[in-house]
Amino acid sequence: MKKIMITSLKSIVLFTLLCGVVYTVTVTAVGQILFSKQANGSVVKQEINGKTEVIGSSLIGQTFTGENYLHGRPTKVSQLSPVSKIQEELVNERVKQADVKELPIDLVTASASGLDPEISVDGAMSQVERIAVARNMKKADVRAIIKQNIVGLKMGSISSQRVNVLGVNQQLDESE
CATH class of the missing domain: 1.20.5 (Single alpha-helices involved in coiled-coils or other helix-helix interfaces)
Structure with a gap:
């Protein structure tokens, strides 16, 4: 024993x-x-007033609400069925708030985690005019910044391309 x-x-x-x-x-x-x-969280740092500060992570979506910023997906977590009445009401409310004729679905539906750092290319491009007006920039310049922040692959008609919201907003701030 x-x-x-x-x-x-x-x-x-x-x-x-x-x-x-x-x-x-x-x-x-x-x-x-x-x-x-x-391994260290894909931290994004920026020099602000002579000091290097952490402004976010390229893996976690941050909320940008100003008219001069690219907006990401709604951050409120959604476990709702895509066909539920509550989901339909939330989407309709977001569409009314956006006041745009055509709005990509990812800008009005929340993700399951609420932390998506990226949106569709169509979702980003649909915001070009608003950003250009708010920043007094040319639309072509805003489009160019968005295109620089496209990640993912495109193979013929199959695409997994998306736009990193933080990267675009960081470049927009730097361009001023």
């Missing part, structure tokens, strides 16, 4: 060291060496 207890304790110590220390340190080291930016 004593031999079994000692063997069991040795196994517990061994596996605690292997799984709790060695594995954790190895995964952390690999993450820091190969994927440092992602």
Whole structure:
């Protein structure tokens, strides 16, 4: 019995060291060496008044409400069915607030997480006129900034392209 207890304790110590220390340190080291930016939260920094400050993350959507900014998806989390009456009312309300003839669906429907950092290319391009007027910029300049922040792939008619909202707004601020 004593031999079994000692063997069991040795196994517990061994596996605690292997799984709790060695594995954790190895995964952390690999993450820091190969994927440092992602492992540290993909933090976006900007120099403000001579100091470098964290302004957000390229992985987490921030809320921009000013007329001079590109707006992302609604941040209120939605677990509603796409065909539910409540979802329909929320979408209709957002469409009325936008006061635009055609509005891409991602600008009026919230995501399940509420943290989407990107919107569709159509969603971004639909906001060009508003941003250009608010910033007194040429529409072509706003479009160019949006195009610089497109991520994803396009292969023929299949596309996963989207626009990083924080990246666009950061460049818009820098262009002033």
